[in-house]
Structures are given as C-alpha cells and as structure tokens.
Amino acid sequence: MMDFHDLLGGFVRIHILHHAAEGDVYGQWMIEELARHGYRISPGTLYPMLQAMETRGYLTSRQDSDGRLGRRRKIYTATDLGRKGLATARERLRELTGEVSPKIKTPSETGDDVHGTEDDHRSA
Numbered sequence: 574m575m576d577f578h579d580l581l582g583g584f585v586r587i588h589i590l591h592h593a594a595e596g597d598v599y600g601q602w603m604i605e606e607l608a609r610h611g612y613r614i615s616p617g618t619l620y621p622m623l624q625a626m627e628t629r630g631y632l633t634s635r636q637d638s639d640g641r642l643g644r645r646r647k648i649y650t651a652t653d654l655g656r657k658g659l660a661t662a663r664e665r666l667r668e669l670t671g672e673v674s675p676k677i678k679t680p681s682e683t684g685d686d687v688h689g690t691e692d693d694h695r696s697a
C-alpha cells in the first residue's frame with residue numbers, strides 16, 4: 574500500500590495517464606518512475622489500478638515480450654478518452670496548485686508558533 578492512498582490515488586492515476594499519453598508504459602517501469610517522484614507503490618496496488626483504468630477506457634493494453642527475459646508483459650498506452658481526462662485533470666491541477674501552493678510556501682503567514690501537536694500520545 575501507499576501512504577495516504579485514498580488522497581493521492583488520483584495523482585498517481587494522472588501521473589500514469591501522463592506517461593501513457595507520451596508512449597508505452599508497463600507496470601515495473603511505472604513503479605520505478607513513481608518511486609522517483611516519492612510514491613512508494615507496490616505491484617499489488619499498481620497493477621489493479623492499471624487494470625481498472627483499462628476497464629474504464631482510459632488505457633489500452635497489449636502483450637509484449639521482454640527481450641532480455643523472454644517474459645510476456647503488459648504494455649499500456651492512453652486512449653483518446655484517457656487523453657481527454659488528462660487534459661481536464663491538467664486544468665484542474667493548475668487551478669488547485671494556484672490555490673494550495675502559496676499557503677504551503679509561506680507557512681509563516683499563518684503563524685509559526687504551533688503548539689499542541691498530536692504526537693504527544695505517541696511518546697513511549
């Protein structure tokens with residue numbers, strides 16, 4: 574599982590769509606790419622996600638052989654519907670970033686003397 578999976582799942586799907594719109598992606602590559610961006614996502618989470626995105630019509634897949642290992646693997650690319658969804662997500666993302674980011678960048682604006690943290694009960 575991934576931390577904050579319920580919140581960040583949409584980001585991961587958009588990230589997948591972004592790369593699948595640029596070219597072929599497959600599960601293991603996507604796991605490494607997401608890890609590079611700070612998402613620790615297991616095959617047990619990613620593969621069902623890819624499968625669900627295909628079922629919903631955002632991705633299409635084909636079997637391809639891995640030349641070095643001689644294994645068959647599933648290659649995904651974005652469909653037209655996936656590209657439309659990505660375009661919409663980009664607009665929403667731009668708007669969300671505009672609203673959310675400034676508050677993250679300047680925490681001092683909200684006062685930095687934060688007391689009463691929730692960690693108290695965790696000290697053992």
Ligand SMILES: [Zn+2]
Pocket residue numbers: 588592606610
């Ligand atoms: Zn990426």
